[in-house]
Amino acid sequence: MLFGLLLVLLAVGAPALLSATSVAAVLVQASPIAIVAFGLSVVVIGGGDDVVIGGIDLSIPAGAALSTAIISDQLTNRGASFPEAFGLGLLAALAVGAVNAVLVTVVGLTPILTTLATYASVVGIVRVLTTNRRINVEDPTVLWIRDTNIFGVPVPVLIMLVTFAIFGWVVHRTRYGMKLRTVGGNLDAAVSVGLKPRIFVASTFVWASLAAGIAGVLLVARGSGMSPGIDERLLVDMVLATFVGAAFSSKNIVTVSGAMLGAILVSFMATGLILNRVDNSWVDGWKGVLILLVVTAAALQTRRSRQ
Amino acid sequence: MSAASAETASLSPWQKATLWFFKYAFLFAFVAMIIFFSLQSEAFLGASNVMNIARGSVVVLLIALALTMVISSGGIDLSVGVALDFGAWFVIIGMASWGLPWPLAVVAGLVGGSLIGALNALLVVVLGVTPFLATLGTFFIGRSIQQIGTGGGANVNYRQAPEGFQAIAQGATLEIPNILLVGAIVLVVFFIVMELSTHGRRIHAMGLQNSAARVAGIDTRKYRAWVFILSGTTAAIGGILLSSGLRIYTPMAGFAYLLDGIAAVFIGASLHRGGRPNVIGTVIGVLFLSTLGTGLDIIGIDFNLKAALKGIILVLAITIAVLVSNRLPQVERWFAQQKKPLLQ
Numbered sequence: 001m002l003f004g005l006l007l008v009l010l011a012v013g014a015p016a017l018l019s020a021t022s023v024a025a026v027l028v029q030a031s032p033i034a035i036v037a038f039g040l041s042v043v044v045i046g047g048g049d050d051v052v053i054g055g056i057d058l059s060i061p062a063g064a065a066l067s068t069a070i071i072s073d074q075l076t077n078r079g080a081s082f083p084e085a086f087g088l089g090l091l092a093a094l095a096v097g098a099v100n101a102v103l104v105t106v107v108g109l110t111p112i113l114t115t116l117a118t119y120a121s122v123v124g125i126v127r128v129l130t131t132n133r134r135i136n137v138e139d140p141t142v143l144w145i146r147d148t149n150i151f152g153v154p155v156p157v158l159i160m161l162v163t164f165a166i167f168g169w170v171v172h173r174t175r176y177g178m179k180l181r182t183v184g185g186n187l188d189a190a191v192s193v194g195l196k197p198r199i200f201v202a203s204t205f206v207w208a209s210l211a212a213g214i215a216g217v218l219l220v221a222r223g224s225g226m227s228p229g230i231d232e233r234l235l236v237d238m239v240l241a242t243f244v245g246a247a248f249s250s251k252n253i254v255t256v257s258g259a260m261l262g263a264i265l266v267s268f269m270a271t272g273l274i275l276n277r278v279d280n281s282w283v284d285g286w287k288g289v290l291i292l293l294v295v296t297a298a299a300l301q302t303r304r305s306r307q
Numbered sequence: 308m309s310a311a312s313a314e315t316a317s318l319s320p321w322q323k324a325t326l327w328f329f330k331y332a333f334l335f336a337f338v339a340m341i342i343f344f345s346l347q348s349e350a351f352l353g354a355s356n357v358m359n360i361a362r363g364s365v366v367v368l369l370i371a372l373a374l375t376m377v378i379s380s381g382g383i384d385l386s387v388g389v390a391l392d393f394g395a396w397f398v399i400i401g402m403a404s405w406g407l408p409w410p411l412a413v414v415a416g417l418v419g420g421s422l423i424g425a426l427n428a429l430l431v432v433v434l435g436v437t438p439f440l441a442t443l444g445t446f447f448i449g450r451s452i453q454q455i456g457t458g459g460g461a462n463v464n465y466r467q468a469p470e471g472f473q474a475i476a477q478g479a480t481l482e483i484p485n486i487l488l489v490g491a492i493v494l495v496v497f498f499i500v501m502e503l504s505t506h507g508r509r510i511h512a513m514g515l516q517n518s519a520a521r522v523a524g525i526d527t528r529k530y531r532a533w534v535f536i537l538s539g540t541t542a543a544i545g546g547i548l549l550s551s552g553l554r555i556y557t558p559m560a561g562f563a564y565l566l567d568g569i570a571a572v573f574i575g576a577s578l579h580r581g582g583r584p585n586v587i588g589t590v591i592g593v594l595f596l597s598t599l600g601t602g603l604d605i606i607g608i609d610f611n612l613k614a615a616l617k618g619i620i621l622v623l624a625i626t627i628a629v630l631v632s633n634r635l636p637q638v639e640r641w642f643a644q645q646k647k648p649l650l651q
Contacts, residue, residue: 108629109577116573124612124616299435299436299437
């Protein structure tokens with residue numbers, strides 16, 4: 001409902017926004033954002049939404065940047081094949097997730113502090129690896145992902161849809177997912193029915209890093225390589241997509257499908273504002289206003305339905 | 308807890324020392340880090356460097372104190388950086404464009420930051436938006452307003468700022484730098500309000516369980532609104548200090564302080580037995596981060612490597628500290644068992 005209204009608003013200003021080419025471009029742009037947002041959704045769903053101790057993983061964009069850097073470096077500088085490079089990138093991202101999982105569940109640090117620190121560390125490692133320079137990639141597989149349409153759907157969008165299907169199925173359709181939502185929704189209830197919260201919380205960080213690793217491939221394809229600073233933009237977009245996405249779920253909570261809608265909305269806004277010829281200085285402002293409109297409407301709706 | 312303290316009364320000095328070590332493990336990690344840096348560079352513990360660390364910590368401290376209060380109340384404020392910017396901006400244009408005398412310009416700066424807080428309060432308390440999204444929205448809007456107001460993000464210079472204004476950050480009273488006095492005053496106010504007064508208790512109660520706090524008769528809406536407004540005001544003080552020190556307003560400079568501020572609050576919370584944000588813990592967190600940053604600078608480490616090391620050392624120090632202090636009850640129990648034969 002809200003989502004449609006916002007689209008109409010942007011499309012009225014710039015009818016070109018709804019043309020097939022720009023819809024495809026928006027979806028391609030949304031795909032890495034959506035994938036990292038799926039990862040963050042799993043962490044928030046399993047960790048609960050408490051500010052101090054709740055689940056959050058700020059290190060996902062850093063993991064994605066690490067995977068992007070390793071894939072680019074392997075392909076261009078070390079002559080690796082695509083599967084080797086992707087495998088290494090994914091392993092590196094998973095290692096970041098494993099570190100987070102250990103620090104949160106074994107050592108007992110809060111997720112926000114842990115992932116803030118791993119974010120800083122991994123971004124630093126990426127800078128050391130790349131010496132903060134751009135790495136170009138001309139690998140045929142990467143170019144194929146970037147340029148191919150299958151039945152008119154760009155490959156990055158297909159990758160996003162497959163990842164969505166996997167994450168959505170795991171979280172919302174399996175026994176594991178139900179237990180995970182119990183752990184995040186009500187810890188005491190979960191413990192009293194005999195669930196072991198630590199294992200579930202630990203697993204969420206692994207899911208998140210898996211998402212980071214997959215997003216890395218799309219980032220390599222989108223940028224034809226690794227550019228410094230991709231993590232910062234991704235961090236803001238990921239957080240935005242995940243939590244604005246909650247406004248699209250009926251109970252106003254974070255869900256995997258909400259995260260996808262959120263990611264699509266974020267990139268529609270970015271493209272829509274450009275097509276509407278909004279001055280660069282105003283873009284952030286409009287973004288802020290639109291976000292607040294969506295979430296305020298959602299908040300008022302929830303309040304009304306409770307009364 | 309009371310049983311344990313009764314036991315500790317009859318422990319031998321070395322046992323007490325061991326307990327003390329386990330309890331304050333993070334402080335020892337901190338001291339170890341300071342010793343390491345001073346072995347690497349003689350200048351590290353020099354008076355001028357220690358003073359630099361202290362001066363450089365004040366702005367982060369103010370941001371971190373604001374966040375300590377908001378996070379204690381169960382919220383988050385991602386717009387503290389923007390509130391800092393507004394403080395820095397309004398005080399400069401107050402003097403340069405509106406021709407206000409500097410004390411009034413300072414007031415304008417404080418109002419500027421408080422406006423950001425008031426917008427958050429409106430969104431969170433009146434409209435019911437979650438603090439995370441409300442302050443993220445404010446953050447975007449505040450950034451954009453700065454870009455529009457400065458023609459795309461150009462610095463605003465005010466080289467001929469009055470002496471009195473420059474003295475806020477650069478002068479000294481009784482040989483103590485004013486900037487440290489400002490930091491100390493705000494710190495003491497926060498300590499009294501958050502740790503000693505009933506207001507602080509109520510804010511923590513809201514953060515632990517909002518509905519229970521409301522049932523207990525706390526006007527949670529009023530408190531939440533004030534928490535956000537005062538968070539903006541406190542951040543604006545930091546901005547005014549920046550403007551006074553540099554005589555330049557750089558748009559969107561505040562964001563850099565956000566992550567360090569959040570990290571400091573959660574370092575503090577992980578040192579607290581109940582895992583809650585607290586003023587003393589936050590101060591330790593701020594000092595740890597700025598000592599680490601300065602230390603890595605002074606031993607001349609590569610810029611790219613510095614970012615990685617800062618995060619890794621932070622993780623290691625907190626991990627060791629938390630692992631060690633989690634063992635405290637076991638050590639206490641072990642000492643108690645050791646003692647039993649002696650008593651019989």
